[in-house]
Amino acid sequence: MKTLIKDAAVVRPDGTTAQASIAVDGTRIAAVGAVPEGFAADEIIDGKDMLAVPGFVNAHTHASMTLLRSYADDMELMEWLNNHIWPVEAKMVSDDIYWGAALAAVEMIKSGTTTFADMYGPFMERVADVVAQSGMRGVLSRGIIGVAPDGEKKIEENVTLYKDYHGAADGRITVMFGPHAPYTCPPDFLKKVARAAQQLGAEVHIHMNETRAEIAQIEKQYGKRPFAYVEETGLFESGTLAAHCVHLDDEEIAIMKKHHIRVAHNPGSNMKLASGTAPVPRLREEGICVALGTDGASSNNNLDMLQEIQLAALLHKVTSYDPLAVPALEALKMGTEYGAEAVGLKDVGRLEAGAKADITLVSMKGAAWCPRHNEVSLLVYSGSAADVDTVLCDGKILMRHRALQTLDEEKILFEASRCAARLTR
Structure with missing residues (x-):
């Protein structure tokens, strides 16, 4: 299959934008x-008034948690997890994981995301089904x-x-191993x-290091901060994607x-x-x-990566009193090129010859x-996800002119709503 995107404004790896075809x-x-001479396209997409950027990379999410959107809000992490989220998750069956992940895929594609790193379970094979479809x-x-x-069973x-x-x-x-956190996984x-x-x-x-409370818990139990504790287990020898990393000291850095x-920085969450x-x-x-x-x-x-890009650019300016803390281009790269690097993908996250054809076209009208x-x-x-x-x-078109090409949005919204109602009633 050959596709030609004609005359879009293409964001190149160096951050410059040029009118070009892809x-x-x-x-x-x-x-x-x-x-290229002799290139005969099977499909032509008019790129006029479109900005072409690499597909967004969501470097940390829990896709099937879409079923719990708005279920428990405005509370601190441990109360939220222990008293609301984990009790409902314990009731999830295979279909819940599938339809929750399918709902996430609809939302992610419609907001320009092409790659997501998902930690969840059980029944992660159903998430794999959603990826394939x-x-x-x-x-x-x-x-x-x-x-x-059943911790040992989860490893298996x-x-x-x-x-x-x-x-x-x-x-x-791609499959990684997903130990939840130092405070839920003892050293052995x-x-x-x-x-x-x-x-x-x-x-x-x-x-890693999402809240002060979990760091205090680890220090009390093991006499050291989380990164030092986890390093001693050998876990970091495999290559590591660490979500959050909010509270860090010099030794941990x-x-x-x-x-x-x-x-994987999660400013919105x-x-x-x-x-x-x-x-x-x-x-x-x-x-x-x-x-x-x-x-x-x-x-x-939500699962709107463009919003995370915007938050990353703004949040660090106001907390550091530095308007150059995270410039716009750097924020965009965090959501594309650096995201691909973080999740271990090569040839993804850049619009250049030889790269994987993961492309998001944004209307500038x-x-x-x-x-x-x-x-x-x-x-x-x-900009906005809309x-x-x-x-x-x-190289495959997942959405064209806001119409999904690979997923039945209406059916997915219906089934996801049905699953959520059963879990939370």
Whole structure:
């Protein structure tokens, strides 16, 4: 399949924008600019008044938590988890996971996201089904809580998920291991997770340092802060995606640099749960990869990556009193190029020849896009998810002119509502 996007405003890897065409041959971008001689497109997309950016990468979410959107709001993290979220999640069956993830896929595609890193479970194979059907990329991990009676079983489920689905859906599925957090996974248990991941060559996705309370709990139990505690278990030897990383000291940042730990910053969720503000400017100065995630839709309450990009650009300006803390282009890269790096994907997150054809086209026809002095600035500070017009992933059109091509939106909304009603009644 060959697709030609004609005459769009293309955001290049260096941040400049140029009027150009994008030739897509199969799953990859064949050219940006001059169309190769003899390129015969099977599909032509008019890029006039469109801004072409890499598909957004949601580096941390819990897709099936869409079923709990607006169910429990305006409370601190531990009350929210222990008294509201975990009791409902304990009732989830296979179909709940499927329809919740399908609802998430609808929302993500319609807001321009092509890749998501998901930690949830059980029944993560149903999320893999959604990835395969939707045409998105999924970086999946079975959420593992070590203090639960069936903790060992959860590790085995993650092993099975890796063996059955890593590299599936034409290579669009990646599987990581998902130990939930240091406060739910004791040291000996994390060592078991580390061994299982290392035996398979898998990387790790874990929550780290989200709140002051959990850090205090770890210090009380083990006499050290979370990163030092987890480092001793060997978990960081596999390659690590660490979600949140809100409260860090110098020693922990040094550990992150030593192990090349990548961060999934979740500004919307951290603000809503009053968890704090991650030291993103400091992490950037230290050369640590910082990506963006939405977290789950029950703590955000949406999966809109463009909103996370906007929040990242604004939040760190106001907390640091520095208008240059996270410039617009850097925020966009956190949601695209750096996101791909954070979740371990190569050739994703950049619009250039040879890269995977994960492309989001944003309409610039609205009043908020006039005048067009700087398209990247307009996207980050003025754009909205409703402006996303067309989305391609791996060269396949997932949405064209706001119409989904791979998913039945009406059926998914109906089934997701039915599942949510049963779980929460």
